[in-house]
Amino acid sequence: MTDLDVLLVSPVRVVVRLFSLWREADFFSTVFSSFSRIVLGFFAAFVLSGLLALLSYRFPAAEVLLRPYVVTIRAVPVASFIIIGLIWLTTGRLAAFISFLMVFPILYQNVLQGLKSTDPKLLEMAKLYRVPYVRRLHMLHLPAIKPYLLSACSVALGMSWKAGVAAEVIGMVDGSIGEKLYYAKIYLDTCDLFAWTVVLVLASVLFEKAFLFLLKKLFAGSEKL
Amino acid sequence: MNDVIEIRSLSKSYGEKTVFSSLSLTLPLGSVTCLMGPSGCGKTTLAFLLAGLIPPDGGEVAGVPEKKAFVFQEDRLAEDFSALSNVRFVLPGRDREKAKEVLVRLGLGEELTRPVRAFSGGMKRRVALARALAYDADVYFLDEPFKGLDGESREEAVRCTLEMTAGKTVIFITHDPEEARALGGRVIDLGALAAGKTE
Numbered sequence: 001m002t003d004l005d006v007l008l009v010s011p012v013r014v015v016v017r018l019f020s021l022w023r024e025a026d027f028f029s030t031v032f033s034s035f036s037r038i039v040l041g042f043f044a045a046f047v048l049s050g051l052l053a054l055l056s057y058r059f060p061a062a063e064v065l066l067r068p069y070v071v072t073i074r075a076v077p078v079a080s081f082i083i084i085g086l087i088w089l090t091t092g093r094l095a096a097f098i099s100f101l102m103v104f105p106i107l108y109q110n111v112l113q114g115l116k117s118t119d120p121k122l123l124e125m126a127k128l129y130r131v132p133y134v135r136r137l138h139m140l141h142l143p144a145i146k147p148y149l150l151s152a153c154s155v156a157l158g159m160s161w162k163a164g165v166a167a168e169v170i171g172m173v174d175g176s177i178g179e180k181l182y183y184a185k186i187y188l189d190t191c192d193l194f195a196w197t198v199v200l201v202l203a204s205v206l207f208e209k210a211f212l213f214l215l216k217k218l219f220a221g222s223e224k225l
Numbered sequence: 226m227n228d229v230i231e232i233r234s235l236s237k238s239y240g241e242k243t244v245f246s247s248l249s250l251t252l253p254l255g256s257v258t259c260l261m262g263p264s265g266c267g268k269t270t271l272a273f274l275l276a277g278l279i280p281p282d283g284g285e286v287a288g289v290p291e292k293k294a295f296v297f298q299e300d301r302l303a304e305d306f307s308a309l310s311n312v313r314f315v316l317p318g319r320d321r322e323k324a325k326e327v328l329v330r331l332g333l334g335e336e337l338t339r340p341v342r343a344f345s346g347g348m349k350r351r352v353a354l355a356r357a358l359a360y361d362a363d364v365y366f367l368d369e370p371f372k373g374l375d376g377e378s379r380e381e382a383v384r385c386t387l388e389m390t391a392g393k394t395v396i397f398i399t400h401d402p403e404e405a406r407a408l409g410g411r412v413i414d415l416g417a418l419a420a421g422k423t424e
Contacts, residue, residue, distance in 0.1 A: 124278060125301040128293055129315035129360060139303045139314055223305045223340070 009191045017195040026175065034095065034177040035203060038164035041099025042157065049104050053111035054137075063112070074105045082167045091171045095178070098167035099160040106159070110152035114145030138222060146219050153212060161204035228254050230275065230394070235284035237270055244270045247284065248418060254288070254364075257395040257410025261402070266416040268398045269298060272366045275396060290363030290394060296370040300353040304342040308333055308352045311341055315360050327359040328352070330385045332378055347373045354382060364394040371404060383407050 021027055056063035081101050085094045118141050126136045168178020169185075177200055184193035230252040237244045244267040252258045252275075260268045273279045275286055276293050294315075302311050312324035328337055331351040336344070341352060350373045357365060370386065371379050386395075387408065399405050405412050 119301075121297070121299060121301050122303065125295070125297065126314075128276060128278065128295050129356075131315055135314060135319075139306055139310065143303065143305045223310075224307075224338075 007190070009194055013191050014194040014198065017191050018198060021195050021199070030175055030177055030180060031199060031203060033173075033175045034165065034168060034200075035207070037092070037095035037168075037173075037176070038099045038160050039207065041096035041101075041164060042103050042160045044096070045100045045103035045107055045156075045160075046153075049107035050111055053108050053115060056108075056112050057115040066108075070105045070108060073101055078102065078163050078166060079170070082170045085167065086171055091173045094167045094171040094173060095164040095176065099164040102159045102163040103156040106152050106156045107149070110148040111145055114148035115141055117148070118144040142219070142222060150212060150215065153215065154208065157208040157211060158204060161200065161207075165200060230254060230286065230288045232271075232275075233285050233287070235271075235274065235286065236282045237267070237274060237279075238282055249284075250413070250418060252394075252396065252413075253411065254290070254394045255392055257390075257397055257408050259397045259399060259405040259408060259410060259412045260415050261399060261405055261412055262414055262416030264400070268415050269368055271415065272368055272396055272398055276366050292361070292363045293366065294357040294360040294362035294364075295366040296353050296357045296368055298368045298372075300349040302341045302349055302352055302356075305340060307338045307340055308344070308348075308355070309337045311352050312356045312359050315356055320359075323359050324355070327355040327385075327389070331355050331382060347375070347378065350374060351378065351382060354386070358386065358389045362393065364396065365390050366396045366398075368398045369400070370397075371399075 052062075052066060056066055078098065078101075081098055082094065085097045089097055122140050123136070126140060165176075165178045165181065167173075168176040169182050170178075172179055172182055177196055180196045181193060184190070184196065232248060232250050232252070235248040236246045248271075260271060262268055270279070272295075274281055275289055276295055277289070278295075303314065306314075308328055309321070309324055312328060313319040313321060316323055325337060328334065328351075331354060333348065333351055333355070336348065341349060344352065350370070354367075354370050357367070357370075367386070371382050374382055383404075395408070395410070397405070397408050397410070
């Protein structure tokens with residue numbers, strides 16, 4: 001390794017390292033470890049933001065009560081949350097916690113906005129015909145939420161990976177991608193840093209594509225009911 | 226139980242524009258009443274007031290049956306969903322057979338599962354009409370329900386409406402005197418009444 005390799009490693013060396021990386025014994029367990037934590041945080045935020053947005057939509061007082069928390073979560077720097085998480089939680093749960101916090105306000109605000117954008121004339125029609133609430137949710141609110149949710153998920157998924165791995169780096173979470181990045185920093189191993197970053201980007205993009213594909217399928221399926 | 230809908234000293238304004246000031250009239254239950262008159266005379270407003278969709282500024286309405294169906298001036302359909310889903314949406318138990326039956330009657334048998342978004346204006350109108358007719362209401366508010374229909378589809382829509390609402394209260398809004406005659410029943414010139422006269 002030359003001094004130059006520390007500053008900027010050649011793409012060929014990164015590709016070679018990538019091929020050797022996936023053959024290492026702990027490669028898949030490392031990727032799976034980070035993946036499971038970050039995705040857990042994302043799904044927890046996905047479910048909770050949906051439920052709370054629905055609550056806020058039905059009861060405006062709930063929206064007023066939740067607003068300061070949502071604004072605070074959005075405004076506080078992720079590093080502060082990571083340090084709070086290190087004090088409160090075990091390092092294993094840190095990435096899920098941070099991923100949750102980064103995703104929650106984005107999804108909550110977008111789902112709520114989607115609910116509010118439901119055509120009031122359709123709601124008036126449903127009220128006149130005394131349509132049950134679950135049916136209104138399915139046929140009137142869900143199509144209104146769809147564009148908001150898809151674009152919010154697209155943004156939030158990328159953020160959950162970035163913030164989750166940042167938490168792993170700072171928290172030195174055992175057997176995670178973040179830990180690998182931390183060691184790359186300690187040993188000035190730029191080649192490893194780039195190779196793991198490529199793995200991270202691939203995992204993030206693949207998950208985002210798969211999740212959005214499934215979400216679109218779900219919406220399309222619900223329109224056929 | 227009353228056999229009429231009573232409208233007493235009803236008044237309604239939108240900002241500076243007064244639609245009704247002290248309108249009083251009675252509408253028979255169990256038959257067709259056509260509300261006619263020039264644009265802006267308050268036909269739709271009166272239907273909305275009777276259906277309880279907007280509150281009056283003064284006066285009162287009594288005797289309107291609870292179970293209502295409404296064909297709005299705009300179709301008000303869930304555009305991503307099929308014609309069948311749109312009709313089933315309002316039916317108790319999402320009665321598939323009933324929805325299908327009415328849509329077939331209105332000439333949409335081949336289009337049951339196509340998303341409404343792809344429909345023409347006339348087809349959307351028929352879906353909106355089918356939704357109201359399939360619903361077992363006590364009173365039907367039909368605000369220009371045959372708008373955009375022509376020829377055979379219009380005749381079938383009128384026939385179907387008459388059959389399916391027989392013995393029920395129908396408040397029918399139209400500009401077209403021929404259409405009013407086709408549906409029969411009492412015709413009220415709201416243009417004259419809205420000026421403040423009591424029938």
